[in-house]
Amino acid sequence: MLKIIRDLLLHNRGFAAGVFLLGFVLVIAALSFVSPYNPLDSYVVPPDMPPGWPHILGTTSRGQDVFWMLSFAIRNTLAFGLLVALISRVLSLVIGLVAGYAGGWVDRVLMSINDTFIVIPLFPILVLFYFVMRDKMSWAALAGVMACLGWAYDARLIRSVAMSLRTREFTETSIFSGMSMPQILVKEHLPYVMPIVFSTTMNNINWSIGLEVTLSVLGFTDINTPTIGSMIYWANQHTAMVAGVWWWIAFPVALVIMTFIGLFLLAVSMNEFIDPRSRLGRGGE
Amino acid sequence: MKSYATYLLRRFGQFVLVVFIGMNIAFVVTHATPIDPVEQSIAAATSFGSTSPEAIGMMRESLRELYGLQGSGWQQYVGFWKRVVVLDFGPSLSAFPTPVSTLIWRALPWTVGLLLVSTAITWVLGNLLGGLAGYLRNSRTLNITGLLVMGFHPIPYYIVALLLLIVFGYVWPVLPITGGAQMNMERGWNLDFVVSVLKHSVLPVLSLVMVGLGGWFMGMRSLVSNIVSEDYVVYAELGGVAKSRILRSYVMRNALVPQVTGLAMSLGGIFNGAIITEQVFGYPGIGALMIDAVHAGDYSLVLGLTSVSIVAVSAAVLLIDMLYPLLDPRVKVA
Numbered sequence: 001m002l003k004i005i006r007d008l009l010l011h012n013r014g015f016a017a018g019v020f021l022l023g024f025v026l027v028i029a030a031l032s033f034v035s036p037y038n039p040l041d042s043y044v045v046p047p048d049m050p051p052g053w054p055h056i057l058g059t060t061s062r063g064q065d066v067f068w069m070l071s072f073a074i075r076n077t078l079a080f081g082l083l084v085a086l087i088s089r090v091l092s093l094v095i096g097l098v099a100g101y102a103g104g105w106v107d108r109v110l111m112s113i114n115d116t117f118i119v120i121p122l123f124p125i126l127v128l129f130y131f132v133m134r135d136k137m138s139w140a141a142l143a144g145v146m147a148c149l150g151w152a153y154d155a156r157l158i159r160s161v162a163m164s165l166r167t168r169e170f171t172e173t174s175i176f177s178g179m180s181m182p183q184i185l186v187k188e189h190l191p192y193v194m195p196i197v198f199s200t201t202m203n204n205i206n207w208s209i210g211l212e213v214t215l216s217v218l219g220f221t222d223i224n225t226p227t228i229g230s231m232i233y234w235a236n237q238h239t240a241m242v243a244g245v246w247w248w249i250a251f252p253v254a255l256v257i258m259t260f261i262g263l264f265l266l267a268v269s270m271n272e273f274i275d276p277r278s279r280l281g282r283g284g285e
Numbered sequence: 286m287k288s289y290a291t292y293l294l295r296r297f298g299q300f301v302l303v304v305f306i307g308m309n310i311a312f313v314v315t316h317a318t319p320i321d322p323v324e325q326s327i328a329a330a331t332s333f334g335s336t337s338p339e340a341i342g343m344m345r346e347s348l349r350e351l352y353g354l355q356g357s358g359w360q361q362y363v364g365f366w367k368r369v370v371v372l373d374f375g376p377s378l379s380a381f382p383t384p385v386s387t388l389i390w391r392a393l394p395w396t397v398g399l400l401l402v403s404t405a406i407t408w409v410l411g412n413l414l415g416g417l418a419g420y421l422r423n424s425r426t427l428n429i430t431g432l433l434v435m436g437f438h439p440i441p442y443y444i445v446a447l448l449l450l451i452v453f454g455y456v457w458p459v460l461p462i463t464g465g466a467q468m469n470m471e472r473g474w475n476l477d478f479v480v481s482v483l484k485h486s487v488l489p490v491l492s493l494v495m496v497g498l499g500g501w502f503m504g505m506r507s508l509v510s511n512i513v514s515e516d517y518v519v520y521a522e523l524g525g526v527a528k529s530r531i532l533r534s535y536v537m538r539n540a541l542v543p544q545v546t547g548l549a550m551s552l553g554g555i556f557n558g559a560i561i562t563e564q565v566f567g568y569p570g571i572g573a574l575m576i577d578a579v580h581a582g583d584y585s586l587v588l589g590l591t592s593v594s595i596v597a598v599s600a601a602v603l604l605i606d607m608l609y610p611l612l613d614p615r616v617k618v619a
Contacts, residue, residue: 112298112299113306115299116303119598119602120306120307120595120598120599121595124590124595127575127576127591128311130579131579132314153550210440210444214561241451249447253447256444257440260441261439264438268435268503
């Protein structure tokens with residue numbers, strides 16, 4: 001595992017760039033643990049200070065330090081993406097593996113449902129959800145709903161691999177040696193799809209962070225939890241661009257773009273590395 | 286022909302399923318939450334200005350009826366479907382007494398226009414560039430173009446739209462950044478109005494194209510680079526078939542098939558992007574209408590918009606599915 005990572009770092013520029021970008025973002029997120037300010041307090045520093053010392057990224061009109069605020073925001077945003085990705089991974093793994101293995105009508109039913117979730121426009125539904133929840137809208141509730149809506153695309157991918165695994169000899173051997181379906185799926189098939197699961201995780205985090213940022217910029221989430229989206233929301237509320245407090249918007253946007261590109265590069269380079277077909281072609285090494 | 290009918294029937298079944306599941310999600314979301322939407326709406330509607338207690342009482346009555354909160358759970362469910370089937374969501378609360386359907390019909394052409402134009406540009410351009418990049422692997426220009434379009438791909442619609450807004454609103458103000466057309470202008474088929482509409486659509490379309498391009502580009506490039514090593518392409522090259530013809534009818538033609546399926550699959554996401562973009566640029570489509578409806582606490586409008594979105598997107602997917610056999614004749618034979 002470590003050797004693979006080292007080789008990728010040396011030979012795949014996309015992977016190296018992705019690791020670097022994401023590492024930078026993670027360091028900033030980790031710094032939130034040593035922040036001198038509480039992110040929920042306002043007017044702890046002089047407002048509207050341009051970037052400089054001691055407030056390296058300036059301060060907001062609400063009297064918060066942009067840098068430290070940003071470290072909390074990116075931490076929450078990343079945690080949100082990770083939570084959605086984890087829950088939706090479980091769903092897509094179960095559905096993808098079962099559909100691919102079982103085939104027949106089970107596969108048809110599961111894939112019909114799956115395609116439905118791919119097609120349904122999620123944004124209006126999430127807006128409707130906020131509309132009903134209003135002030136009770138929490139970070140965790142949103143993550144739960146998004147995980148329930150965001151598994152479908154990857155389930156289809158996992159199913160296509162599971163289908164080809166089904167026809168392989170070792171599956172037959174497992175059946176003859178008396179393994180049950182859950183056992184085969186977990187012990188035999190799961191290791192094969194793990195690489196795809198990792199790369200889809202990156203894409204899924206991107207997707208969920210993107211939606212979270214959008215929803216909170218519009219004010220459709222719990223805007224009091226500091227996230228990248230809610231930071232931009234508050235900046236917009238104080239008309240930061242018009243007031244010339246550009247650093248309040250520019251730095252969160254720049255950091256979140258770094259996150260997106262970093263995750264995307266990791267997903268793409270991992271895909272190049274795995275390329276399910278060539279990997280499967282090599283067999284049970 | 287019989288198999289085409291089976292194919293169509295199956296796709297139609299999928300369409301019905303999408304609408305059914307989508308509406309059920311909408312129903313569950315609106316009915317299974319711990320919050321009383323009636324009280325929420327009243328609080329939102331009466332937060333500005335003073336309203337007499339009698340008026341609030343009447344409002345509560347009509348809201349309970351409108352939300353379909355009367356009767357048993359089953360009756361509520363049936364009532365919900367009745368509204369959906371006839372697409373009648375009653376009068377809008379914020380623009381009382383205009384019916385919700387009127388508001389939606391007024392906004393829909395803007396969204397459909399924006400979506401059609403931007404999706405067409407994105408899909409054609411992305412596939413063309415991706416195909417060329419897959420076929421001419423060593424072209425520097427194409428590689429740099431690829432890097433550029435893929436750089437924008439992972440960034441969400443909202444952020445790209447915001448960046449364009451900042452660039453063309455503050456840094457270099459040459460294009461209109463808000464609205465669908467200039468205000469106080471005679472609306473109709475006259476040159477000034479059309480030009481104004483086009484100008485206002487440049488930034489929304491541009492941001493949708495910038496985000497969307499990378500996906501088609503990458504997909505097409507990898508498809509094409511797989512196809513060029515196929516035997517029949519090598520054979521055509523050895524047989525002296527012109528390069529442009531190989532690319533057009535041997536390579537791209539085959540690679541387009543999965544890309545059309547991809548288009549049907551990603552319509553939901555593209556639609557999300559369009560309504561988000563509309564919001565940023567204040568474009569008068571259903572995205573902006575939806576955001577306004579949420580802020581105004583207009584439940585019937587939000588529910589109506591959600592339902593129309595689900596039906597419209599799945600109908601568009603059905604349409605693509607119906608045209609698919611034209612491109613891939615195997616569907617008719619199989």
